[in-house]
Amino acid sequence: MKTERRQLSTAEERRETVLRTAIGAFAARGYFGTTTTEVAKAAGISQAYVYRLFPNKEALFTAVVEHCFVRVRAALEGGAANAESSAPEAVLDSMGDAYARLISDNDLMLVQLHAQAAAVSEPAIREAVRAGYARSVEYVRGASGGSEEQVQQFFATGMLCHLLVSIDAEAISAPWTRTLTAGITHY
Amino acid sequence: MKTERRQLSTAEERRETVLRTAIGAFAARGYFGTTTTEVAKAAGISQAYVYRLFPNKEALFTAVVEHCFVRVRAALEGGAANAESSAPEAVLDSMGDAYARLISDNDLMLVQLHAQAAAVSEPAIREAVRAGYARSVEYVRGASGGSEEQVQQFFATGMLCHLLVSIDAEAISAPWTRTLTAGITHY
DNA sequence: GGAAAGAGTGGTTACTCACTCACTATCTGA
DNA sequence: TCAGATAGTGAGTGAGTAACCACTCTTTCC
Numbered sequence: 001m002k003t004e005r006r007q008l009s010t011a012e013e014r015r016e017t018v019l020r021t022a023i024g025a026f027a028a029r030g031y032f033g034t035t036t037t038e039v040a041k042a043a044g045i046s047q048a049y050v051y052r053l054f055p056n057k058e059a060l061f062t063a064v065v066e067h068c069f070v071r072v073r074a075a076l077e078g079g080a081a082n083a084e085s086s087a088p089e090a091v092l093d094s095m096g097d098a099y100a101r102l103i104s105d106n107d108l109m110l111v112q113l114h115a116q117a118a119a120v121s122e123p124a125i126r127e128a129v130r131a132g133y134a135r136s137v138e139y140v141r142g143a144s145g146g147s148e149e150q151v152q153q154f155f156a157t158g159m160l161c162h163l164l165v166s167i168d169a170e171a172i173s174a175p176w177t178r179t180l181t182a183g184i185t186h187y
Numbered sequence: 188m189k190t191e192r193r194q195l196s197t198a199e200e201r202r203e204t205v206l207r208t209a210i211g212a213f214a215a216r217g218y219f220g221t222t223t224t225e226v227a228k229a230a231g232i233s234q235a236y237v238y239r240l241f242p243n244k245e246a247l248f249t250a251v252v253e254h255c256f257v258r259v260r261a262a263l264e265g266g267a268a269n270a271e272s273s274a275p276e277a278v279l280d281s282m283g284d285a286y287a288r289l290i291s292d293n294d295l296m297l298v299q300l301h302a303q304a305a306a307v308s309e310p311a312i313r314e315a316v317r318a319g320y321a322r323s324v325e326y327v328r329g330a331s332g333g334s335e336e337q338v339q340q341f342f343a344t345g346m347l348c349h350l351l352v353s354i355d356a357e358a359i360s361a362p363w364t365r366t367l368t369a370g371i372t373h374y
Numbered sequence: 375g376g377a378a379a380g381a382g383t384g385g386t387t388a389c390t391c392a393c394t395c396a397c398t399a400t401c402t403g404a
Numbered sequence: 405t406c407a408g409a410t411a412g413t414g415a416g417t418g419a420g421t422a423a424c425c426a427c428t429c430t431t432t433c434c
Contacts, residue, residue: 009381010380010381011380011381014381014382027307028307028308029219029307029308030217030219030304030305030307031220032216032217032219032220033218033219033305033308035420035421035422036421036422036423037420037421037422045382045383046382046383046384047383047421047422047423048382048383048384048385048423048424048425049381049382049383051422051423051424052381052382056422056423057422057423110307113303113304113307114304114307116300116304116349116350116353116354117217117300117301117303117304117353118217118220119353119354120214120215120216120217120297120300120301120353121215121216121220126353126354126355129353129354130354130356130359133350133354133363133367134361134363137363137366137367138362138363141362141363141366148365148366148369149369149370151366152347152366152367152369152370153340153343155347155350155367156340156343156344156346156347157343159343159346159347159349159350160339160342160343160346162303162346163303163320163342163346166303166304166306166307166313166316167303167306167313167316167317167320168313169317172317174321175325175328176320176321176324176325176328178335179324179328179335179338179339180320180324180339180342182335182336182339183336183339196411197410197411198410198411201411201412222390222391222392223391223392223393224390224391224392232412232413233412233413233414234392234393234413235393235394235395235412235413235414235415236411236412236413238392238393238394239411239412243392243393244391244392244393375434376433376434377432377433377434378431378432378433378434379430379431379432379433380429380430380431380432381428381429381430381431382427382428382429382430383426383427383428383429384425384426384427384428385424385425385426385427386423386424386425386426387422387423387424387425388421388422388423388424389420389421389422389423390419390420390421390422391418391419391420391421392417392418392419392420393416393417393418393419394415394416394417394418395414395415395416395417396413396414396415396416397412397413397414397415398411398412398413398414399410399411399412399413400409400410400411400412401408401409401410401411402407402408402409402410403406403407403408403409404405404406404407
């Protein structure tokens with residue numbers, strides 16, 4: 001009779017595991033298309049327990065989105081710290097590079113895209129997305145010292161990346177994909 | 188006994204009605220979040236008849252997306268025709284203005300955003316989105332004669348608009364929203 | 375050792391969804 | 405005029421799905 005003792009985590013640890021693993025689950029099909037069962041499976045727990053850790057699906061998704069924004073901001077901070085000079089161009093460039101590195105696995109970016117889509121109809125998610133971008137924009141502005149145009153341009157490029165990733169543009173080599181991907185680093 | 192005769196449409200007419208009205212339905216909650224019953228209600232027909240007109244939900248959504256891209260391209264063509272000069276900057280500017288005018292009701296743009304999100308997991312939708320952007324990029328490049336950078340910039344700005352609309356950025360007046368919306372026309 | 379608290383699950387419920395089918399109402403033209 | 409074709413629907417069906425609850429297993433601490 002093997003006993004194979006089960007090691008329990010604290011609820012807080014589990015919540016963090018769920019937040020980390022749920023990124024992969026939500027990345028594919030977004031808020032409406034992803035089931036809580038899939039999230040549970042990705043975290044290695046039962047579906048019922050998801051509802052012990054989060055009050056409902058919306059709160060779970062919102063928490064995942066916030067988690068993503070935190071990671072993105074951390075990457076931007078890392079990029080800013082690594083800039084070769086303190087000129088706005090250099091800082092923005094280094095931030096962009098750090099961002100590109102962070103999202104080389106794509107899931108973080110896809111969750112942001114799906115969050116944006118869900119924000120249209122779900123007020124709580126919209127609030128989370130707004131707050132996330134609010135802090136990001138302010139951070140980029142402050143840390144880079146770039147002009148309004150430069151900061152705007154920085155985020156516009158980020159949005160273009162969402163498109164490129166969502167349609168897997170790098171998989172097709174055509175003039176139009178080369179135009180859209182030109183000059184965009186990716187790892 | 189009132190007879191109130193019912194006027195039947197041809198199936199083709201109905202299909203077009205559905206395409207037009209389904210934009211409003213899908214704009215709110217996207218591919219996974221919108222039910223075929225909602226689409227039927229918007230078109231004023233029974234849910235069962237939706238399945239006479241389209242083989243399945245995916246084909247319906249794909250057709251709606253294609254319809255949106257056609258309308259966007261028509262707007263771009265109109266913009267190009269109205270440009271004050273044939274300088275790339277003037278043409279791109281006029282196209283951007285026409286685009287802004289077209290999507291002042293937001294639904295077209297939201298469908299494009301949701302299509303992008305659904306493209307991640309649904310191959311048929313991804314194909315439609317790729318084809319749509321392929322034609323749009325080629326058209327903008329050809330009609331404007333702009334450089335690669337200018338064309339890329341044009342689409343990046345479009346993607347930024349998706350973000351601004353999805354989180355209803357114009358509803359909040361804060362430095363970060365002013366940064367992101369700066370210089371972007373809207374009607 | 376044992377009781378209280380916390381971690382975790384199986385099973386179910388009430389409901390929704392995409393999709394189908396048998397059927398009726400309307401139209402067309404010979 | 406009426407038969408064949410086409411427009412359109414009511415009433416399902418099976419497969420999920422979010423959320424819940426009663427329950428067990430594990431840890432902690434006296």
